[in-house]
Amino acid sequence: xxxxxxxxxxxxxxxxxxxxxxxxxAVRRTADMVFRSAQVAVFVDGCFWHRCPVxxxxxxxxxxxxxxxLRRNVERDRETDQLLADAGWVSVRVWEHEDPKEAxxxxxxxxxxxxxxx
Numbered sequence: 001x002x003x004x005x006x007x008x009x010x011x012x013x014x015x016x017x018x019x020x021x022x023x024x025x026a027v028r029r030t031a032d033m034v035f036r037s038a039q040v041a042v043f044v045d046g047c048f049w050h051r052c053p054v055x056x057x058x059x060x061x062x063x064x065x066x067x068x069x070l071r072r073n074v075e076r077d078r079e080t081d082q083l084l085a086d087a088g089w090v091s092v093r094v095w096e097h098e099d100p101k102e103a104x105x106x107x108x109x110x111x112x113x114x115x116x117x118x
Contacts, residue, residue: 017034
């Protein structure tokens with residue numbers, strides 16, 4: 001799974017984080033990785049479920065059910081990012097098709113910068 005590859009790379013670089021955790025206790029949203037001290041939440045989004053602009057396809061069957069459901073996923077992602085930003089957090093969204101090494105580099109640089117400025 002893409003999130004496992006990302007976690008392994010970050011762990012090997014010495015980063016420690018919470019897995020499948022709520023960044024904000026009052027909000028029922030779970031991030032794949034949470035760096036509490038840096039206030040960074042990482043989400044590894046599936047191309048189908050989160051409507052990747054590169055790989056997303058429209059549902060062929062039961063479109064009346066799936067299309068609004070997938071649209072709501074995207075809306076919820078934006079809402080989550082805004083809630084986190086309002087609370088002083090940074091959301092990092094990685095697509096499942098992205099190179100884990102590049103994603104790990106991005107996450108590492110953001111977490112490091114946030115820790116230094118804190």
